[in-house]
Amino acid sequence: MSAENTESCLQRDSAERKGYVRAHRSFNRIWKERDSAEPDILGKILEKDNLNRAYKRVKANKGAPGIDGMTVEDALPWLKEHNHELIQRIRSGHYTPSPVRRKEIPKPDGGVRKLGIPTVIDRIIQQAMAQQLMPIYEPLFSDGSYGYRPGRSAKDAIRKMKEYAEQGYTRAVVLDLSKYFDTLNHELLINILRRNVKDERVIQMVKRYLKSGVMDNGVVIETTEGSPQGGNLSPLLANIYLNEFDQEFSRRGVPCIRYADDIVLLAKSERASERLLETSTKYLEGTLKLKVNREKSRTVSVFAIRNFKYLGFCLGKNGKGIYIRVHAKSWKKAKDKLRMLTSRSRCGSIVKTMERIKEYMRGWLNYFSMADMKNNIESLNGWLYRRIRMCIWKQWKLPKTRKRKLLGLGLPEWAACEGAYSRKAYWRMANSGVVKRALTKERLIHWGFYDIATAYQSMHVNY
Numbered sequence: 049m050s051a052e053n054t055e056s057c058l059q060r061d062s063a064e065r066k067g068y069v070r071a072h073r074s075f076n077r078i079w080k081e082r083d084s085a086e087p088d089i090l091g092k093i094l095e096k097d098n099l100n101r102a103y104k105r106v107k108a109n110k111g112a113p114g115i116d117g118m119t120v121e122d123a124l125p126w127l128k129e130h131n132h133e134l135i136q137r138i139r140s141g142h143y144t145p146s147p148v149r150r151k152e153i154p155k156p157d158g159g160v161r162k163l164g165i166p167t168v169i170d171r172i173i174q175q176a177m178a179q180q181l182m183p184i185y186e187p188l189f190s191d192g193s194y195g196y197r198p199g200r201s202a203k204d205a206i207r208k209m210k211e212y213a214e215q216g217y218t219r220a221v222v223l224d225l226s227k228y229f230d231t232l233n234h235e236l237l238i239n240i241l242r243r244n245v246k247d248e249r250v251i252q253m254v255k256r257y258l259k260s261g262v263m264d265n266g267v268v269i270e271t272t273e274g275s276p277q278g279g280n281l282s283p284l285l286a287n288i289y290l291n292e293f294d295q296e297f298s299r300r301g302v303p304c305i306r307y308a309d310d311i312v313l314l315a316k317s318e319r320a321s322e323r324l325l326e327t328s329t330k331y332l333e334g335t336l337k338l339k340v341n342r343e344k345s346r347t348v349s350v351f352a353i354r355n356f357k358y359l360g361f362c363l364g365k366n367g368k369g370i371y372i373r374v375h376a377k378s379w380k381k382a383k384d385k386l387r388m389l390t391s392r393s394r395c396g397s398i399v400k401t402m403e404r405i406k407e408y409m410r411g412w413l414n415y416f417s418m419a420d421m422k423n424n425i426e427s428l429n430g431w432l433y434r435r436i437r438m439c440i441w442k443q444w445k446l447p448k449t450r451k452r453k454l455l456g457l458g459l460p461e462w463a464a465c466e467g468a469y470s471r472k473a474y475w476r477m478a479n480s481g482v483v484k485r486a487l488t489k490e491r492l493i494h495w496g497f498y499d500i501a502t503a504y505q506s507m508h509v510n511y
Contacts, residue, residue: 089245102176102179111171114148115146120168122168148170150164164277166278171280178281186198189287210370217314217316218349220356221347223311223329229274241288262276293328305358350363351364360416362374364420372420378416386428389408390436392442398439401436402436413500414507417510420508459486467483
């Protein structure tokens with residue numbers, strides 16, 4: 049028996065010995081004696097259509113198994129057999145979520161991000177809850193909130209920042225929260241939820257998920273704070289929690305842009321931004337009981353190319369006005385990825401390599417295409433063509449193979465011999481006239497090369 053249960057029993061025995069019965073609003077009685085006037089949110093969560101939508105969403109997201117080892121593919125047969133039992137356990141208040149499985153993934157800037165992976169069944173239930181809670185909270189969220197919300201993307205956040213900069217808000221207060229998802233105060237979050245969620249059973253379910261624990265190396269660790277990243281409900285809870293901050297600074301007339309836990313407040317002067325840094329830090333740490341990383345939190349000009357980066361973007365200014373740029377770190381990350389994909393030792397099949405490049409750059413351009421980067425993208429495109437020619441040249445290896453390939457691509461014999469028997473290194477040969485004549489842009493595109501400059505032009509025209 050747990051210490052909590054032992055204490056409860058001792059209190060009850062003591063009360064009985066004193067001859068009175070003490071009112072005790074237990075967890076079970078919440079289910080049995082719920083006020084009928086309250087909205088039946090739990091009933092909506094457990095509706096067949098809502099659960100089916102939740103299952104389809106979890107299936108589409110895939111994801112790793114939880115502590116029980118059940119995969120997304122295993123979930124459907126299990127649900128067909130145990131669906132009725134599961135719903136009854138939830139309705140009666142007897143369902144207990146499993147601890148989440150701890151998984152650490154490296155951060156791009158160093159360190160690790162701790163994920164908590166719930167079981168597939170818990171993910172489905174959490175998703176079903178999120179689908180019914182989202183309509184309650186969506187109208188209550190601030191216009192400055194963009195992360196984990198339908199129809200509000202990171203690109204929308206950057207466009208809004210550009211609008212504020214055009215209005216003279218050129219000083220940014222960048223707030224960095226240390227381990228935000230892991231430090232949410234449970235008591236405070238539950239109290240915030242109770243303002244708008246009037247079905248106490250749903251509140252108690254959220255509470256159970258928050259306190260379900262973490263399994264790390266076979267040991268279950270109690271969770272007294274935080275909402276683990278990896279759960280379907282966590283993004284919504286994180287937004288509900290920080291909505292307190294959004295609304296507070298909105299009431300103060302401060303432009304605020306927030307994407308999940310990436311927060312930027314905007315001001316028109318350095319002095320005002322310094323005051324904002326102080327007051328916002330005080331509110332986050334004092335009222336919301338969060339930890340602000342004071343080393344990374346700072347005030348900076350939105351045009352400070354090296355020091356200001358938001359969601360991979362930054363802002364620039366020229367004679368034509370303010371424009372959106374891709375930050376230098378985002379460029380470096382993309383180039384490093386392409387360099388890895390076109391590594392001479394790794395590229396393997398050229399066709400498959402070009403397919404992987406296309407897949408990666410399509411996603412990258414879909415995200416960054418709103419930025420003004422014509423010259424940069426053309427430079428990257430030319431570099432990438434050269435990388436592909438280098439890989440092809442290496443794969444031809446022997447002089448006789450190179451000569452045969454060059455002849456087959458229409459080069460005269462003297463040129464084919466000149467190229468085939470050259471002792472220049474792969475990278476130099478990739479830029480030679482002979483190889484460029486044989487492996488033209490048009491030919492590489494025909495073979496499957498994704499011309500990123502052309503793709504960018506077609507995407508950017510929409511902005």
